[in-house]
Amino acid sequence: MITVDSSPYSNSRKFKEFSHYIASPQRYYLLPFKFHRLSPGKEVIVNEIGDLLVIPMGTTGRIVAGEINPDNISDQELFADLIANFFISVTPLPELIEVLATRYRTKKSFLDYFTSLHIFVISLRCEHTCHYCQVSRVTSDKNKYDMKRFHIDAGIAIMMKSPNPHVTMEFQGGEALLAFESIVYAVEKTKIEAEKHNKKVTYVICTNLALLTDEMIQFFFNNGILISTSLDGPAFIHNRNRHKPHASSHQLVVEGIERCRQRLGEEGISALVTTTALSLEHPEEIVDEYVRLGFHNIFLRPISPYGFATRSTDKNKYETARFLDFYKKALARIIQYNLDGYFIREDYASIILKKMLTPFPVGYVDLQSPAGLVNNVVVFNYDGAIYASDEARMLAEMNDLTFKLGTLGEDTYEEIFYGNKVSTLSEVMINEALPGCSECAFQSYCGADPVFNHTTQGDLVGHRPTSAFCERNMEIIRYLILTMDEDKKKEKIFRSWITGKS
Amino acid sequence: MEVLQNDKILKVAIDAEIYPEVVLLKCLYWYSNTFEVDVRKSSTSQYEISLKAIRHPDKVDWAIILLKLKQDLIDFKLRQHITDETKTIRELIIAKAFIYYDQQEGPVSEITDPVGFNPQSVKV
Numbered sequence A: 001m002i003t004v005d006s007s008p009y010s011n012s013r014k015f016k017e018f019s020h021y022i023a024s025p026q027r028y029y030l031l032p033f034k035f036h037r038l039s040p041g042k043e044v045i046v047n048e049i050g051d052l053l054v055i056p057m058g059t060t061g062r063i064v065a066g067e068i069n070p071d072n073i074s075d076q077e078l079f080a081d082l083i084a085n086f087f088i089s090v091t092p093l094p095e096l097i098e099v100l101a102t103r104y105r106t107k108k109s110f111l112d113y114f115t116s117l118h119i120f121v122i123s124l125r126c127e128h129t130c131h132y133c134q135v136s137r138v139t140s141d142k143n144k145y146d147m148k149r150f151h152i153d154a155g156i157a158i159m160m161k162s163p164n165p166h167v168t169m170e171f172q173g174g175e176a177l178l179a180f181e182s183i184v185y186a187v188e189k190t191k192i193e194a195e196k197h198n199k200k201v202t203y204v205i206c207t208n209l210a211l212l213t214d215e216m217i218q219f220f221f222n223n224g225i226l227i228s229t230s231l232d233g234p235a236f237i238h239n240r241n242r243h244k245p246h247a248s249s250h251q252l253v254v255e256g257i258e259r260c261r262q263r264l265g266e267e268g269i270s271a272l273v274t275t276t277a278l279s280l281e282h283p284e285e286i287v288d289e290y291v292r293l294g295f296h297n298i299f300l301r302p303i304s305p306y307g308f309a310t311r312s313t314d315k316n317k318y319e320t321a322r323f324l325d326f327y328k329k330a331l332a333r334i335i336q337y338n339l340d341g342y343f344i345r346e347d348y349a350s351i352i353l354k355k356m357l358t359p360f361p362v363g364y365v366d367l368q369s370p371a372g373l374v375n376n377v378v379v380f381n382y383d384g385a386i387y388a389s390d391e392a393r394m395l396a397e398m399n400d401l402t403f404k405l406g407t408l409g410e411d412t413y414e415e416i417f418y419g420n421k422v423s424t425l426s427e428v429m430i431n432e433a434l435p436g437c438s439e440c441a442f443q444s445y446c447g448a449d450p451v452f453n454h455t456t457q458g459d460l461v462g463h464r465p466t467s468a469f470c471e472r473n474m475e476i477i478r479y480l481i482l483t484m485d486e487d488k489k490k491e492k493i494f495r496s497w498i499t500g501k502s
Numbered sequence B: 001m002e003v004l005q006n007d008k009i010l011k012v013a014i015d016a017e018i019y020p021e022v023v024l025l026k027c028l029y030w031y032s033n034t035f036e037v038d039v040r041k042s043s044t045s046q047y048e049i050s051l052k053a054i055r056h057p058d059k060v061d062w063a064i065i066l067l068k069l070k071q072d073l074i075d076f077k078l079r080q081h082i083t084d085e086t087k088t089i090r091e092l093i094i095a096k097a098f099i100y101y102d103q104q105e106g107p108v109s110e111i112t113d114p115v116g117f118n119p120q121s122v123k124v
């Protein structure tokens, strides 16, 4: 039998001597778990709190039929693993049910504090003309496309009302630095309000760095502001994705990263990849570029549904298959760098691995149940509109206001966060209760994404068999588990990604 | 399991005692991406299901589909068995998890969405 040492607790749980089980008249009772076929010879079982065990094909049937017999030498190890990892219990009510309940609660503890990430779309203006971007505006009309001061004030007031003692204020665009004075205003105002409301605020600015000045860097430094930029790979990919008239966007971002690093330190700046059709043909080159620039992580973000996914099932299936192929090739390259001694982590895998291999939840909006929208994130648009997530506001740019929660300065906190809209949405935000997901073994590693469902399928509930979100996550999760099971060296690398230690 | 098949459609008669409606529906849900699925009760003890390819019916290998269907039915029956048998304990775990509201001091990340930041310097 092959097992994954999945649980950090498996060595520490209270464990009884083997004779205890052998003496039991009723061998065992089932605890809630789900299973998935991994490969022709293997299946995986995952329990209610996300612990997993890889077992030979057909074993689930034997477990359910009550055939795992601790008297048989060949079953002893499996029996012990099943007990230790809460798949079966020798008593109808497991003695450690309190532990199970506590761990379940811990997995959902991201709900405890409610909304943390507050995105301020400080300006819709941008000096780039990226072909895939349907949102930004190349214009100098500040009045129309920059966030007004009274909207900024109202957004800060809402952020201060969040029950969360630790909030993040993230500035996005367009190109956020085009409205640098508004950012300065917002940060200064928030500092005063945070003091009054006893809140810890983390500031993040998302920028392409093209307009970076020394004065800006100094302001970031003085206020501990983190910079999140976009780097799509080597120049031939980045510049094609991000067209900037009369300039090399790639050169500007690389120089900007370097300048930020010098003043803010390595940890002060991060970069994200936007995957486009061109990127899909160059997985290795993209990873190589991140390594060349000294990054220790790369986030192979799935393609946004706004560029690719349409309501055509055939096309989506094709695009998802291409993305998965890209992802696996890039992941192989990343693993190889690690094997060769250079620590670099892939962030999407790390989010999933953390959910698999630790008892803790992960603050990543797209892979949560209940969904991250509203619970974790809210977006204040440049025009004062409030949306349930970043994708929701992009949808609004296409005149779909399904996820608009209200307007800054007009609606109260209660109306926005506890109103009818959110209450309706909450019914489709829990993957434990969604068709298809409810029986899925990967439920606790995956999430619910009603915005994606609505955008790609015209339905908040969504149809899992044709969902690109489902197909992509199911395959990535399956692939990660199988990779760990087949190669212990790779498992070790994956574990190092969670701890951040090579 | 009785099987009737031509180039365009696969019809299977299923014993309702062995595969109750809930198992059939959960299983066939996953066929609805490529097939038009129809389920009807043909007698008190039997369901008749039919699968008709939505696209490219000429390319469907019905023998493979039938094999997969049989396998999936067993899988979903197993899943249903686990769900039914563990329903009470599952409810109990969830109830116990949330009954006493007591905020946990989990490891809080320095930033809300730590994706993209250097894993060796930002606590996630």
Ligand code: SF4
Pocket (backbone or CB within 6 Å): A431, A436, A437, A438, A440, A441, A442, A443, A446, A447, A464, A469, A470, A471, A473, A474
């Ligand atoms: S979306 Fe797909 S992979 Fe994710 S939980 Fe639902 S069924 Fe499973």
